[in-house]
Amino acid sequence: xxxxxxxxxxxxxxxxxxxxxxxxxxxxxxxxxxxxxxxxxxxxxxxxxxxxxxxxxxxxxxxxxxxxxxxxxxxxxxxxxxxxxxxxxxxxxxxxxxxxxxxxxxxxxxxxxxxxxxxxxxxxxxxxxxxxxxxxxxxxxxxxxxxxxxxxxxxxxxxxxxxxxxxxxxxxxxxxxxxxxxxxxxxxxxxxxxxxxxxxxxxxxxxxxxxxxxxxxxxxxxxxxxxxxxxxxxxxxxxxxxxxxxxxxxxxxxxxxxxxxxxxxxxxxxxxxxxxxxxxxxxxxxxxxxxxxxxxxxxxxxxxxxxxxxxxx
Numbered sequence: 001x002x003x004x005x006x007x008x009x010x011x012x013x014x015x016x017x018x019x020x021x022x023x024x025x026x027x028x029x030x031x032x033x034x035x036x037x038x039x040x041x042x043x044x045x046x047x048x049x050x051x052x053x054x055x056x057x058x059x060x061x062x063x064x065x066x067x068x069x070x071x072x073x074x075x076x077x078x079x080x081x082x083x084x085x086x087x088x089x090x091x092x093x094x095x096x097x098x099x100x101x102x103x104x105x106x107x108x109x110x111x112x113x114x115x116x117x118x119x120x121x122x123x124x125x126x127x128x129x130x131x132x133x134x135x136x137x138x139x140x141x142x143x144x145x146x147x148x149x150x151x152x153x154x155x156x157x158x159x160x161x162x163x164x165x166x167x168x169x170x171x172x173x174x175x176x177x178x179x180x181x182x183x184x185x186x187x188x189x190x191x192x193x194x195x196x197x198x199x200x201x202x203x204x205x206x207x208x209x210x211x212x213x214x215x216x217x218x219x220x221x222x223x224x225x226x227x228x229x230x231x232x233x234x235x236x237x238x239x240x241x242x243x244x245x246x247x248x249x250x251x252x253x254x255x256x257x258x259x260x261x262x263x264x265x266x267x268x269x270x271x272x273x274x275x276x277x278x279x280x281x282x283x284x285x286x287x288x289x290x291x292x293x294x295x296x297x298x299x300x301x302x303x304x305x306x307x308x309x310x311x312x313x
Contacts, residue, residue: 047092047093048093048116049090049091049092049093049117050090050091050092050093050114050118051089051090051091051118051119052089052091052114052120052121053119053120053121053122054086054121054122054123055081055085055086055087055123055124056070056081056085056124057123057125058128059125059126059127059128059177064081064084064086065081065102065105065126066081066083066084066085067102068081068087068100068102068105068126069100069101069102070089070098070124072089072091072096072097072098072099073096073099075092075094075096077089077091091114092114093114093116094113094114095111095113096111096114097109097111098110098124100124105128105129106128107126108125108126108127134203134204135177135178135179135180135201135202135205135207136176136177136178136206137156137178137183137199137201137207137209138172138174138206138207138208139172139185139211139212140170140173140209141154141167141171141173141187141211141212141213142212142213142214143192143213143216144213144214144216148170148172149167149189149214150166150167152173152187152188152189152192152214153165153188153189154166154185154186154187155185155186155187155188156178156183156184156185158181158182158183159182160179161179161181161183163175178201179201180201180202180203182199182200182201183198184197184198184199185197185198189214191217192215192217193214193215193216195212197209197212218290218291219264219265219266220265220267220268220288220289220290220291220292221262221294222261222262222270222272222286222288222293222295222296223259223260223262224259224260224261224295224297225254225258225259225260225295225297226254226260226274226297226300227258227297227298227299228299228300228302229302233258233259234276235254235255236254236276237254237258237275237279238251238274239251239253239260239274240272240273241262241270241271242271242273243266243269244269244270246266265288266290267289267290268287268288269285269286270286270287270288271285272284272286272296272298274298276300278302278303279300279301279302280302280303282299282300282301284296
């Protein structure tokens, strides 16, 4: 019997070791909450951005529009233009529809693609809600030598429209966003004859006018000679000219040949008076038309002098 018990001793010892280990482990961990191993959450990578810079301007006058709202779709990124109509908008790189709106204007949009780290330019034109239709008048002005004429004042008058522009260095001018109707076009420049043309515009019509030629104003001129009764020229005669209607006044003197001249005169009736010491005053009345030149002759007669001799007493 004892022999069988001794043979089982190793097995009993192993069993007792396992039981003691379980008891010790239970005592060590009883009542404690297991600690979870913290997980590391990676930080998101910031999206690469670009910048949109540009202007919102009036489609007719091309002046900047202040306080216009500029936004993107998608994304809803937005900003407001400054006093000169400029704006800067930072957005993630990508493709957008850029939209501009302002009080009194019809909103406008355009597609735009923004690259990372790049400034993309954009100009948005807004049409005024009070502007008429979509008709245009385009023209050019030349002089008689067929050279472009800059600085011409071009005025367009209609039933409910009036505006003026100045021709550029190419002699070009234009009027935009006009309603259909009848207009009067007037061109003016110093030294040139005024030009007038009647125009009828259709709805949405783009009218390119034939080149307009402005003619130089040809002034009138009056010249002549002053002679004595023998036909000889009289020098240093004072000649005064006065325009009856225009109020023109000017004075000149004859040269050694008795010649005098008044240039750049408007059409008028002129009174010419010639004076010189020792001669009787002479006067003539001359009528001049537009661009007319006349040459006259004025004859001066010497004054007679009475010589009174003292009588002897």
